[in-house]
Each structure stands twice: as structure tokens, then as C-alpha cells.
Amino acid sequence: MSSVQTNELRRWARCLIPVLAVLACPNCAKEGSGPVPLAAGGTRSVDGRAGGASVDPSSAPEPTSFQVPASAAVTAPAPTPTGSPVRRGPVVPAMSLVSPSLGQRVGQNAVPVAGTVSGIRADDELWAVVYVNKVNRYYPQDGPLFLDRRTGKFDGRAFCNGVRGDLFKIEVYLAPQAANSEIAKMMAEWHRNSDYPGLNKLPDGAVELASVQVIHS
Numbered sequence: 001m002s003s004v005q006t007n008e009l010r011r012w013a014r015c016l017i018p019v020l021a022v023l024a025c026p027n028c029a030k031e032g033s034g035p036v037p038l039a040a041g042g043t044r045s046v047d048g049r050a051g052g053a054s055v056d057p058s059s060a061p062e063p064t065s066f067q068v069p070a071s072a073a074v075t076a077p078a079p080t081p082t083g084s085p086v087r088r089g090p091v092v093p094a095m096s097l098v099s100p101s102l103g104q105r106v107g108q109n110a111v112p113v114a115g116t117v118s119g120i121r122a123d124d125e126l127w128a129v130v131y132v133n134k135v136n137r138y139y140p141q142d143g144p145l146f147l148d149r150r151t152g153k154f155d156g157r158a159f160c161n162g163v164r165g166d167l168f169k170i171e172v173y174l175a176p177q178a179a180n181s182e183i184a185k186m187m188a189e190w191h192r193n194s195d196y197p198g199l200n201k202l203p204d205g206a207v208e209l210a211s212v213q214v215i216h217s
Contacts, residue, residue, distance in 0.1 A: 093119035093174060093184040097210040102172050105217035110157040113145065113170060115210065117152050125143045125180045126209075129202065131169040137198030140183050145172070172209050179205035 099113040100106070113128045120126075125144035132139065145156035160168045175183055182203040190196050202208075 037051050041056075042171075061137070070199040089100045091116050092207055095126075095172065095209040095211065097172065097212060100212050100214055102212050104212070104214045105166070106214045107161045107217055108159075108161060110159055111170060111214070112143055112155065113141075113158050113172065114153075114155040115172070116133055117147070117154060117209070120147070120152070120174065121176075122149070125175045126154055126156075127173045127175050127183060127206075128156050129171045129173050130158050130203065131171060131211075132162070132198070133169070134199070137200065138202060139196065139198045140187060142187070143184075144175070144180065160214065160216060162216045167213060169213050171211040173202055174207045174209050175203075176205045181202040 022166045047128055095115060095117045097113075099114045104111075117126065126147055128141040131137070132140065141156065141158050143156075145154045147154040150202045154172075158170050160166070160170070162168070179202070183206070186199075
């Protein structure tokens with residue numbers, strides 16, 4: 001056998017050694033105890049320890065990237081607006097009643113009704129109303145109270161016609177435009193007929209802002 005043939009046989013023997021090792025122990029690769037052939041002619045055990053030639057890091061596969069489908073995207077709920085407060089009805093103006101005073105004794109003469117108010121709207125009016133206890137009726141007085149809308153001061157008068165010991169309440173009502181028109185219409189009718197039957201309640205929308213009980217002397 002020539003030297004060329006001898007070298008060729010040796011080369012093939014070196015290539016067959018790893019193959020024969022795997023064939024001799026087929027479970028070694030699964031159990032992690034046998035050598036695993038590497039591409040560069042070396043071996044690496046299953047537990048990661050290298051033997052012989054090393055693996056080129058550049059030959060490692062690129063990590064797979066993916067995108068979430070648009071249909072699977074999670075949309076965050078829209079925030080609940082908190083800047084604007086929730087309104088729960090009309091704001092009632094604040095009032096300070098200077099006259100009359102609680103328990104004041106009154107007679108047949110006019111009783112001054114005065115004070116200050118804030119938070120009133122441009123189309124609102126104030127009415128002085130006398131409530132007569134013994135008949136349970138409300139009597140709006142002549143016309144809306146005079147109101148200085150710049151300062152909030154108001155004044156007017158009320159009459160408590162009765163006899164000694166009669167109890168009355170002098171009240172101030174806020175009347176929006178619709179309620180104001182209704183009161184004014186009723187008052188005009190009472191004057192025209194010279195009959196003042198009073199009311200069992202004020203028109204819808206009218207709001208009591210102040211009430212003071214007085215007694216006839």
C-alpha cells in the first residue's frame with residue numbers, strides 16, 4: 001500500500017471516530033454524557049463544555065422578532081374628566097336680612113324690609129311676602145323689592161294687618177323670571193278686583209331666602 005493510500009485511510013478514520021462513538025452509545029446525546037459532533041471537527045458535550053474546536057459566535061442564529069397584531073392591541077380606557085364639577089341644581093343666593101328682626105312687634109304701619117344679597121342673576125327679582133299664621137296664607141307685597149344689583153343691597157316694605165297678638169312671618173323670596181311674571185299677574189288681578197285672597201303657596205320656581213317671625217302689638 002502506498003503512502004498516499006495510507007494517509008487517505010488515516011483521514012477517513014479520523015472522520016469516522018465521532019460517528020462510531022455515537023453509534024456505540026446512542027443514548028449519550030440524550031443523557032448529556034456523550035460527545036456531540038461540532039461543525040468545525042470538535043465536540044461539545046450536551047451540558048455545554050466544549051472540547052476540540054470552538055463554535056464561531058457569528059454562526060449563531062438571529063433571535064426571532066415579531067409584532068403584536070393590531071387586533072390584539074390593548075387600548076387603555078379614556079380618563080374620566082375631573083376638571084368640571086357636577087351641578088346638582090340652581091345655586092341659591094346668600095342673603096343677610098337686616099330688617100325686620102326676630103320677634104319684632106309690628107302694627108298697622110309699614111314694616112321696613114332690608115338687607116343684602118349675593119349671587120342673584122340678572123333676570124331674578126326679590127319679593128317681600130307676609131305669611132299670616134292664623135289663615136295659613138301667603139300675601140306678596142306690592143311689587144318686587146328695590147335691588148341695587150351692584151352692591152346687592154335691597155329694601156322695601158311689608159304690611160301686617162291684624163289685631164294684637166297675631167303672628168306673622170315676613171319672608172323674602174327669590175323669583176326667577178317665570179315666577180316673577182306669575183306673581184305680578186296675580187297682584188294686578190287682586191288690585192283690579194279689590195280682593196286679596198292670598199296664596200296657599202308661591203308659584204313654582206320661587207325660593208325662600210329669609211323668614212322672620214313678628215308679632216302684632
